Amino acid sequence: MDSLLNPDRPPVFCPGCSHDRSVHTLDRALKEMGLKGSDVVIVSDIGCSGLFDTFxxxxxxxxxxxxxxxxxxxxxxxxxxxKVIVTMGDGGLGIGGAHFLAACRRNLDISLLVLNNFNFGMTGGQFSCTTPEHASVASSFLNLLEKPFDVCNVAACAGAPFVARSSVYRKNLPELLAEAISFKGFAVVDLWGGCPARYMKKNPLSPKEIESAIEKLQPYQGVISTNIRREYSSHYREEAAKDTAGVDWQGIEKTFEPTVKERREVVFLGSAGQRVITGGGLLGRAAILAGMNVTQKNDYNITVMRGPSVTEVIVSPQAITYTEVGKPDVIVALSEEGVRKCWGLFQKMEKEGRVILAAGVEIPTTDAEVLEVNFKAGGIKKKERALAALSLLAQTGDPVTLEMLREAISQSFHGKRLEEARLVLEKAATIPV
Ligand code: SF4
Structure with a gap:
């Protein structure tokens, strides 16, 4: 099998950098495994190790x-x-420590090559999570104050089933990398090397010294038998296939014909408690009943019954490739705070657009037609205004009809809530506009 090195982009590390050796060793391992470029994805982190995927x-x-x-x-x-191979430096490993622990616990079939050179090389040689306490680095005394992290010990304790430590200078490294990449589960290889541009300027480190430092540590040579268990992605698929409880796998059956030929963007601007999100959901279900594609994007505070509540619904007979609302066709403006949150949207509307405006709510000037509605006079409670506005919208048949909306309500609510929603639809027809 041919080399997978990129002829247009030879490695560009500083002279003597051990990363250069790691690139060629990884290539030899991939070659020995007979892998094609299309079989492999290299996911690189930031820093000098982040250049790997380009080579x-x-x-x-x-x-x-x-x-x-x-x-x-x-x-x-x-x-x-x-074959998913991650190249990450000791800097990135410290920054993403929680992700490292999660990966060890999860056991996806991924190989992690930690290109461990004991410092953040690219940014100037600052201390990382593996910098020895006695080392002299660009971040002054800070490494004196923190205990370095043993990548292999942490990986083994967190559940990684394959853990190995090696110097990048070992002759058998291609075989070790091939073993790690072939392993069916999460494999961690802690690869010790040198950064001559930064770390090694103040801390001379020969291949022999690396070897003798590794020998003083607990050896890790691959499989950790006590951590052997099922690989996550195949296990996940198997469990997910069994887990159908509470999920409506039937989908929503098409029972109406679409009433519009083009995409429509409808935005509800209201407040918490006005059932804005529910209104958007009903509009979406009504459109799906006519076989249309729908997206709904919500924005509300983490608090309950307080703050603005916005929902953007896109309805389209064509595929919706992006969920952002550009020029709304309809804005339902139910509260000041909702309007203030999306003030600029009104200016984007065209004259064919419509605003259903709750009486008393101030909006900016717009080219769209504004239909002011006195919900209070119509006896519509605050929490029913989104649904009432939807009823008014549906009376035009664009983008859904009242029949579609009635069916969406019947599918979404039961008992008393269903009766109340039906009543709101009828009442909305009598609201003074
Ligand atoms: S800064 Fe260090 S790790 Fe980065 S390329 Fe140069 S020698 Fe290698």
Whole structure:
């Protein structure tokens, strides 16, 4: 099998950097395993180790510092056939420590290569979670105050079933990496090397010294038998297939024809307690009953019964590729605080647009048609105003009809709540506008 190194982008590390050796060793391991570029994804972290994915002709993902394992987990769950290899420095490992622990506990089939050179090389040689207490680094005395982290001990304690420690200079490293990558589960390889540009300027570190330091530690050479268990992604799929309790797998059956040919964007601007989100949900269900695609995006405070509540519903016979509302076709303005939150949206509306405005609520100037509604005079309580506005909207048939809305309500509510909702629909027809 050919090398998977990218001929257009040879490694660009500082002279003598051990990362260069790690790149070539990883390539040898992939070659020995007979893997094609399309079989592999390299997920790199930030820092010098973050350059790794660019040196290979494989799939690649490069994200935020310390988060590489989270992206790798998503990739493995979505594309279980890929060999997922994460390259992360000791800096990123410390930053994303909780993700490291979660990965060890979870046991997805991912290989983590920790390119451990005892400092943040790219940013100037500051101390990391593995910097020895006695080392002299760019962050002054700070490493004196913290105990360094033994990557292998932590991984083994947290449940990783494959843990190995090696110098990057060992001859058998390609075999070790191949073993880690072939392992069906989470494999951690703590690869000790040197950063001549930063750490080694003040802390000379030869391959021999690395070897003797490793020998003084508890040896880790691969499988941790007490941590062997089922791989997460295949186990997840098996359990998820059995777990159908409480989930309506039947979906929503199409019983109406769509009433619009183009996408419609409807925004409800209200307050907590006005059942704004429920209103948006009913609109969405009514549209789905006509076979349309729907997205709903909500924005509300974490508090209950206080603060603005906004819901954006997009309804479209075509696929909705992005959920952002650009130019609303309809705004239902139910409260001042809701309107204030999205003040700029009114200016984006075109003259064909409609605003259903609760009497007494101030809105900015807009080109859209404004329909002021006196809900109070119509006997509609605050908590029913979103539904009443929806009823008014449905009377135009755009984007849903009253029949669709009635069916959505019947499917969503039961008993007294259903009766109340039906009454609101009828009352809304008599509201003075
Ligand atoms: S800063 Fe250190 S780790 Fe980064 S490329 Fe240079 S020698 Fe290598």
């Amino acid at each position: 290979f002709k494989t799939h690649a993902f490069h994200g935020l510092h310390g988060r590489a394992l989270t992206y790798a987990a998503g990739i493995k769950l979505a594309q279980p056939h890929l």
